[in-house]
Amino acid sequence: MTLVRKMLFADDAALAAHSEKALQQLIERLAHACNEFGLTTRLKKTNVMATSSAYPLAITHWSCILLYCSETWTIYKHQERRLSAFYLRNLRKILGITWQDRVSNKDVLAKANLPSMFALLSQRRLRWLGHVVRMQLGRIPKDILYGELSAGNRPTGRPHLRFKDVRKRDLRSDNINPVDPEPYAADRDSWRVKVKKCVRLSEERRN
Incomplete structure (x- = not known):
């Protein structure tokens, strides 16, 4: 069982998993936790990155x-x-x-x-x-x-x-x-x- 313990940003979260199935489980748990607090996730801003390294x-x-x-x-x-x-x-x-x-x-x-x-x-x-x-x-x-500033002067020298x-x-x-x-x-x-x-x-x- 994987538990999401901490979210650093309310509008920016990153999830990492070793398989597609594990990632889907994490997403479902995150969505459930968000619903509990009245938050929503936007699919438009959700990106998935797969890498072998x-x-x-x-x-x-x-x-x-x-x-x-x-x-x-x-x-x-x-x-x-x-x-x-x-x-x-x-x-x-x-x-x-x-x-x-x-x-x-x-x-x-x-x-x-x-x-x-x-x-x-x-x-x-x-x-x-x-x-x-x-x-x-x-x-x-x-x-x-x-x-633009309506009044005031810049000091002498390079701005x-x-x-x-x-x-x-x-x-x-x-x-x-x-x-x-x-x-x-x-x-x-x-x-x-x-x-x-x-x-x-x-x-x-x-x-």
Whole structure:
């Protein structure tokens, strides 16, 4: 008998099992527990991942933790490079690749079947941008994204990086109009396809 002892997030739960039958039993128990507390599970947001190795599961787990809320980060290029170095170092450890093997970072990503850290960050920020653009007027995230200070002066020297600056950098690198992305982002599905395609092309140019 398997008992669900702890749920870390009310809206995000992960279940792991060694067989399809065991996974189905876990899902049924989770659904029963949710019903007891008046909660519902959405099939639309439920994903199933099967793997014959522990590598993909381990990579997915720690990379999600590493990039939690990264879609809202205001991050400099040198910070992205440090994240990329940490990301690749852990991938090498998980895949059992040492520096003596003389394997390039590009080959490490290909073996893990994963995009680079730069592509992951850009894709997450652009998806979040599309989500905010489609929000109704009056929503706090949209007001903050489009808001401007009515008074005040910036201190002398180079201005601090803003989320708007990072957004423009992502849009330019992915050949999307940085001035008016709203027409592209209005439709969720087409925006996701466009972002995925643009990030892939940007990744190819980087390589």
